[in-house]
Amino acid sequence: MSALIAIFAVAAVVWGIIFTLRGSLLAGCVIYMVTASCFGPNFLTIEAGITLSLDRIFFVALVGVYLVQWRLGMLDPKPLTKIDGILFAFIGWLTISTFTHDWHVEGPGSTPIVQHLLNGYLIPLGVFWMARQARHTEQTVTLILAGMTAFGAYLALTGVFESLGMWSLVYPTYIRNPELGLHFGRARGPMIQSVSYGVYLGTCLLCVYLLRERMKNYGWAMAAMMGPLLAAAIFLTKTRSVWLGAATGLLIVLCLSLKGRLRIAVLGTAIAGGLVVGVMKMDAIMGLQREGTVEDTHKSTSMRGSFTYVSWKMFLDRPLLGFGFGHFVTSKLPYLGDRSVDMRLEDIRDYSHHSTFLAVLTETGLIGFALFLALLGGWAHAAWRIIRHDRAPPWVQRQGLLMLGVLGVVFWQMIGHEITFTPLDQSLIYCVAGVAVGLDAKARAKEREKATAAWRPPAGAELAR
Incomplete structure (x- = not known):
């Protein structure tokens, strides 16, 4: 075990030096968010006087990268x-x-x-x-959208596997533990609670749409695959605020990016669909069956x-x-x-x-x-x-x-x-x-x-x- 730790440490130092001298700090921020989501305290903790986890260690290292790049003039101060x-x-x-x-x-x-x-x-x-x-360049910003899209694919598949009970395909394994986090029984991903999971899913859905414009010929095909997958995972969170948030965020982006009659059509369809769902399914939405009983749901609302x-x-x-x-x-x-x-x-x-x-x-x-x-x-x-x-x-x-x-x-x-x-x-x-x-x-x-x-x-x- 000590040999494996030593090998991992050496590899981390080497790649850290390469990233410091050649990498994008913006990409480092996204990697930190992925690390915090998947490899936080629930994945591994190290007791060294204070409790350490991989995401905290990575954040400290990222601050070090910032200081070195700032000293070398590699940043773009505004x-x-x-x-x-x-x-x-x-x-x-x-x-x-x-x-x-x-x-x-x-x-x-x-x-x-x-x-x-x-x-x-x-x-x-x-x-x-x-x-x-x-x-900030077109290349780095586009890579960030692509990275969040890929992360969204992982998150969505994880949520679907959770909901189907396909636990052997769910990773990290701590997601399977009902004693950790909140909302076991809903799709909750590596965040082990449906709200944070839904925030990331909603953001990744926006990244899919925005990346579609950059990919041109392949953009719609990618959106056609990723959109329904992310929408399914958002639905499986069984969390009303997540549904509202994803719908609101996407509607804002669509209304500001589309032009002319297409914008009017999308906005009108969204409003009409929302009214129909609200009128016909309000009782079902308010009494949504989740990990507890219907009484628990009403208690949460009250x-x-x-x-x-x-x-x-x-x-x-x-x-x-x-x-x-x-x-x-x-x-x-x-x-x-x-x-x-x-x-x-x-x-x-x-x-x-x-x-x-x-x-x-x-x-x-x-x-x-x-x-x-x-x-x-x-x-x-x-x-x-x-x-x-x-x-x-x-x-x-x-x-x-x-x-x-x-x-x-x-x-x-x-x-x-x-x-x-x-x-x-x-x-x-x-x-x-x-x-x-x-x-x-x-x-x-x-x-x-x-x-x-x-x-x-x-x-x-x-x-x-």
Whole structure:
């Protein structure tokens, strides 16, 4: 075993040196997300004073690659923008909120607060910055779309195999363990919970559509194979927010990329189909049979009302600063005895929040919530600018479409789930945002240079005067 570890270590060092000197940092960010999804703590942990896993080791190595490439001038630094300022202010406020409260407090079954901050925001911030400062070319960005498409094929097949009970074809093997993660019985992939799995499936579906344009002759054939496979896996998550997110993200991308009558036809068909399904199948959707009983499903739905009510009462008590990052689990307890409403508030006693938006509001107050909304809005605005830029090449515009599509995918997850406890979802969002913000910052810098050059007097003009 020690010999195998030594061989693996030597190979990792050699390939690490090659990647550092020749590889794309943006590709490294995508490889990190794949590693975090498939080879995280559930796959392998190493106790070395602190608990290490392959994804954490890879992230540290990726930061090292960034520093070396930055020192060698291999990156493409972009000027800071207001959006970057909002991001740093938001992360800074979360950090202040963490350490100005008792960050040692933990609720039942909750993630340690500092670990929550690290996993949900600091690691994704690192991914954002590396993706932002990497060199963006048509080749590297297209390879990223292709890589996410290939990853989507693996994820979709894994979900289908799970649902069919073909466990011998499911890898990593920890996916088969019902004691790990959540939502066993649904398609949940290596993330071992259906929400994060659905976020990646929805994003991969967008990548398939955007890559189709680049592949030209073979694009439609690839989309015809991958589209139904990904759609089937999304359906098998049996998670309403995942369905809504995938549909919203795809609809955004289709409406912004299609032109004329085709856009009207797609939009009209989508709206009509949604209304028909909503009217005819609403009872079946609300009473969807999943891993529990129908009663469990209705209880889960009613709990969301309890979360909303308790969050509102907490917000009224501390509207500006909130109760402290990560403190909802313990701070909600005094509010569960409220008998002025006909709601089963006690049902949420042992649970963390079920909404990212409400968690940010109750824990960090209006200051944190306003920064959070401004950040999401800033990312959407940056994406919109590069889509509408007259001289932006198609591969740049595709990144803007991907950013808006991903925001559509995660919007419904943030409404119905707290998606910041692990780095999986956040790293994906922040990586796509880093590319979009980087492309927008570079385009605006070039426009300023041209404007300055237009007003600069010709050489020798000052001397002639």
